[in-house]
Amino acid sequence: MIYLLTGPIRSGKTNTLQKWIQYRSDVDGLLCPDDNQGKRYFFEIKTAKRFKLEIDRDNNHDTIVIGPFTFLNSAFNRANTYLLKAAKDTNVNYFVIDEIGKLELKNMGLHESAEHIIAAHKKGSNTHLVLVVRDTLLEQVIAHYNITNYQTITTKDLQTNLP
Known part of the structure; x- marks a missing residue:
């Protein structure tokens, strides 16, 4: 099953996922929380490794600028790379991609891995796929990736309804 975890911007989708995975060993994928300075970073769920995503604007790095945000291409x-490799692990029940947004709709950001992983799940998988999508982009993401068999969930559903 593909679950689309949706809600408004800054409504706690990532924070709820962090709490949900805290005591689980059957989840992998990638989260994109904020650090103490409000800058986004990637967090590899299984390895617990984190690496910087967002930086202050400068000319010394290969970056993508979208709105007020500057992200590292690296x-x-x-x-x-992590998502594509981790998606091959059959020992997880849930696989998370946080998030599918404006960049992915432009075939940038996490699009490469999202496209491959979503296509694989549409063919059938024992692993549930959880995609984080803001509510204002939900229909665009569904159309862009041609997702037909899915269930939309909220942070409340994640806390109470998923095993």
């Missing part, structure tokens, strides 16, 4: 490359 972080997306590493994230895509």
Whole structure:
């Protein structure tokens, strides 16, 4: 099953996922929380490794700028590599991609891994896929990745309904 975890921007989707995975060993994938300075980073669920995604604007790095955010291209490359490799693990019940957003709709960011992993899940998988998508982009993401068999869930559903 593909679950689309949706809600408004800054509504606690990532924080709820962090709490949900805290005591689970059957989840892998990638989260994108904020650090203490409000900058986003990637967190590899199984390995518990984190690496910087967002930086202050500068001309010394290969970056993607979207709105007020400046992201490292190298972080997306590493994230895509991790997701594609980790998705082959059949010892997890849930696989998380946080998040599918504006960059992915432009075939950037996590699009490379998301496209491959979503396509694989549409063919059949024993692992449930959890995609984080803000509510205002939900229909666009569904259309972009041609997702037909899915269930939308909220942070409340994640806390109470998923085993």
